[in-house]
Amino acid sequence: MALTRLALRSFRNIAQADLSLGATVVLFCGANGSGKTSLLEAVHMLGTGRSFRSRQSQGVIQYESEALTVFGRLHGGRTLGVEKRRDGQGRIRVNQTAAESSSQLAACLPLQVIDSESFAALDGGPGVRRQLLDWTVFHVEHSFAGHWKAYQSALKQRNALLRRGKIDSKLLAPWELQLVRSGEIVDALRRTVFEKLYGLFMERLSDLPAAVFGDLDIHYRGGWKKDLSLREALDAGLEGDLSQGFTRVGPHRADIRFVIHGQPAHLVLSRGQQKMAVCALRTAMAAAVDGTQRPVFLVDDLPSELDANNQALFARWISGCASQVLVTGIDHAVTAQPWLGLPAPWCEPKMFHVEHGTVREAEIEP
């Protein structure tokens, strides 16, 4: 769902901006520290309720301001609004009405981010990859959020009982029942979506040199031994769980492994190749989502680490699965280049020049 308007106030170095985006490709260009990434960060806050760079929203509020606000209008007229206050309070609004949780924002504005942190999909911990898979499952299987929430609350209760050091099976039984029921469903939904994601990922890899990417594979790990049911795995691990004070098996330990020649992919691939693998994964995730819910891509500094051919390929992948892309770059011509060879409307970018927190529309030089 594309954004047609973005308005922000007191967001990092941007005191105020009101932008009519109105294009499928929107480019934010300017010098280091001018505020380009802050604009992507503001859109991210609109789609998730939080920044992608900072855990503390207080750091994002402009120095000496009490609150930041971000407002967005989506294609079709729906509006989203986020306010964050220095005292930790905040408000989320969908269509001018207070929303209960940030997942309501995510359902309206699915987002995909490519930035310098994206490499964590390959070299980070399992939690990062689990979140990526779950982003896809959340947008493809709408029942997922409820089952995952039920699983997590049962897990919290089981862990609290385990920390007591001795088990009262009467207290444990109802939580284990909920844990097993919702855990098996979470795993089944993840497996179904992973199958779809796998095919889409491999399709993209086939656009890359086979000598390198032909051997790249991904595997789903459910979080417990394949040949056991979740109930059996929990029973088998109970003694160890008791001594450790937490549940060591289950869907909360799931992972996706990227393997090449039997090794973790990040130990084999070059930095640019890793970025292309991540771009292939992110665009495969977007392609797995129903056509009416296509995400907006936020791409921070597309040219970094990628040569011109890979930039063009990534732009083509995005054009096949996104509703809109917002891209930052330093140089106007370099940032525009990957899009110009694509069919309309992808070859008609709108450019904004960002300077010391001031954003103005700019012409793209032919």
Ligand SMILES: Nc1ncnc2c1ncn2[C@@H]1O[C@H](COP(=O)(O)OP(=O)(O)OP(=O)(O)O)[C@@H](O)[C@H]1O
């Ligand atoms: N809370 C804040 N209040 C005011 N200014 C801030 C705040 N936090 C960060 N800044 C400043 O805002 C700017 C944010 O820049 P941003 O990261 O958006 O730059 P950029 O244009 O993406 O730069 P680069 O090309 O270096 O990535 C920086 O100049 C930073 O010093």
